[in-house]
Amino acid sequence: MTGTELLLQVWMAFLGTASFSVLFGVSRRHYLACGFTGGVGWLVYLLVLKIGWSNAVATFLATLVLATLSRVIAARFRTPATLFLLCGIFTLVPGASIYYTAYYFFIGDEPASLLKGAEALQLAVAITLGIGVCYSIPARVFGWKSSPSVWNNGDRSRTGYFHR
């Protein structure tokens, strides 16, 4: 892949992510930031693939970088990080894989369906781990004042090990 092509891909990822942030109802002032996280995520993904690592590892690393970026931007604007994260990971989520899983299943090609299903699950787990690793960084690092105090008095059973 040449440099121009790489740049073009990243630009398309930026544009696509920004478009989907419109569909997700993000407020107007955050369109650019959403597109930016998406573009950076796709850039990392492409670069890791270029080294020759697997699709899942590339997805994991890209998610890690873009989740961290989302949290940095979120702390700057004082908004929930989900805004940027949900839009940013749209380029990485296994949308095509889950569609092909269902498609092959209905046209009767079960082996292909299983293969695509496994791929979709693998990518979803990679993304989840990426988000999980990023969210286990304390909120203070990103400039939030403190962790929520509500959790300190009692029941923590409902919170996962990486809920924030």
Next chain:
Amino acid sequence: MDESNFDQQQSEKERFDLVVEMGELILLNGGEIYRAHETMLYAASQFKLNGFQAFIIANGIFASAVVNQCMYSCQVRSVPLAPIELCRVEALNELSRDVAQGHCTPAQLRERLDHIKVMKASGTKLQILASGCGSACFCYLFQGTWADAAVAFGAGITLYWFILQVLDRIGLPKIMRTILSSAEVALFCFVSYSLGFGDSLDHIIIGAIFPLVPGVPLTNAVRNLLENDYLSGLVRMADALLTAGCIAIGVGIALSLGHLLFGGSI
């Protein structure tokens, strides 16, 4: 004496309603489960609700609090898995911060909640354009050519036009909506391709249906599962699989119909 006691009961009930409604709106518009939970706990402690407890899953809220000293009041809300509207989550987050700092009375909270409920970030035309633009970009990212992307752009535009202008007015169940809208997109792609636009039908279709595919619900499902929230994870997983199935059925129907009408082979 009796009357003031009654008033207090009423307002306690009202505050409880407000707290639960706040959580419900966050969940409904795409906020995470922990965010809804946390916001409710903050608001409850700020509004002096005794013994407030909440249990939240992907499509429901169960909450209880002590109203009138000794009586347990309980609320159960069913929250449908709806399309997300992130500007509302942002506004609610700001609201919950104000509530937690005590800058917001119950009356003000009611007013702001009613305002947030109908908030919208963008108009219909912008959404239709964004759908086309997104489809084209994703078609290109998935190895489509420029010609493919151009067709996907058109397909994406017709997709959201169809959803917003036609399906929203009829009011069909979710399954039928997904099947019909994906069939519409696939048919558009097939006809354009038959007329000689675009290079690869497969690439065009995958780009064009991207606004519909449940990639984010699937990821959220796995996230919930790994957070030990098995119930929410399974609910979302089932939703994602069902949506993907509906899209595949819609595309399948449209392609068979296309071949029947226009000839040719897969």
